[in-house]
Amino acid sequence: MAEPGRGSEDPNDLDPMTAGARPGCSGLTTKELQKNLKLAKQNERPVRLLFEIPSSRVVEQLLNKHVVYQIVVMRSGSFDSCRVSVERRYNDFFQLHQKLLEEFNEELEDVLLPRKLLTGNFNPESILERRLALQDYLAKLFATRCVRHSAHFSEFFTEHEQKQAHVLLRAGQFTAALELLQTVLEIQEKLLPWQKSTLTVPALSAIAVCYRDLDEPEQAFSAAQRALPPVRRYGLKHYRAALLELLVDLGYQLGRPVAQLQDELTALRNGERGEVCFQSLKEVVIHKFI
Template structure:
């Protein structure tokens, strides 16, 4: 059964970080009633909860040689006026159906009252039917997200990113690094929306692939920075293969850039000595191209 309210993550309005509650203001008793009320409203807005919002604002019909189908634009954003980045993907009804089936295999009791709009045998391309289905699918995503266990499971990020990940990694394997980079950046934007409710390791494969693209595009500084960003999660959650490969890239690129890398090199040596036989010596690129096959 869907929970009525998802747990919230605090959101702070950057323009209000210096606003204090009446208890925090030195000599607060000297403020006027109007000032105290304004201060209280500002504090409430500053600490309001953050949730994911789903919109399906548009759809389009794709016609192929022997068939045609409808794709729906799924827009994901965080609640509040401070999220200016609206990230979107396109999904078919069949994608929603597979997603729902996977959820039911694991969360049948929790989703007892969450119903996917039924499949239609006729009229699928009628403008009225498509418009009605857009609203129904939007409501469906909101209901799914309201279930805590589903919200924290890997099924939601897979639904929202896996197709794009596979496309990006296919481009990377084909040596089309610029196109892969663009696709991966969009994937990362989506994953960052999900991070308050997902493990930080969610973005490790994407950051690793981005670092590989930057390096092959002769952008060493971006490759170094991106690989550095992935390290905290792999250190904390024990992703040894990624950790060794990231450290190895950082040492090589760091030397190229003239950055101090002695500590990184020592960490890599200690890791390989401690995990001898368990840590692969493959490069980050070799590791990345094996993913999302």
């Protein structure tokens, strides 16, 4: 009989006639082997991004009227409970396509951007048709390997919000900036399998600055701590010194052990004298999108 309390076996998953058989041994039934194979295949299912454009709205301004489309970004192949979204105009899609054509003209021969409508732009049927066409366009872009690894692709989903967040940060509106930065970070984390691991560094650094100025040192320390490994790995010296300085200051405030961080900061300052501009993290963040 199986020993009670053994965590490696679940009696509910075993055939009643072979409840004492150990997984991985020759006593596994055909049913168990088929189940294990099915689970293995599920675990190996490739993760990819899905794009939905479930809605749109007409924006009327003083001298302008246009449609904005809500784009939901989510991962497939794994459970993704976070459906994060941004809004983009047709002109944003057009600018993305032009940038991609400049870099990958031959690879995009079969990927066509839906044409701009000359009439009936605000007809509900036309908007619905355009919404579905743009959704299909994003799927085709992602299916093109060079595109999904391109910085232009990730910037399409985050650059607008990131710039807006930095405007708010410079104005001292840290709570509003944080809301946008969290959206940016969530999208960037979904893109990370196909983008450089330094992708999230600017957003995490800006989040750390916002939390510090909101007097929430725990959250500021956590964000800066997450940003540091890729900064170290890829030698982003201006971020590294600023992050280390922030972590040391917050560490003392929170009673965390910071001796190693302090030693690393001192070594960096001594070794890179004259080569690294030692700005505060807030100064680095503010200058990022000026």
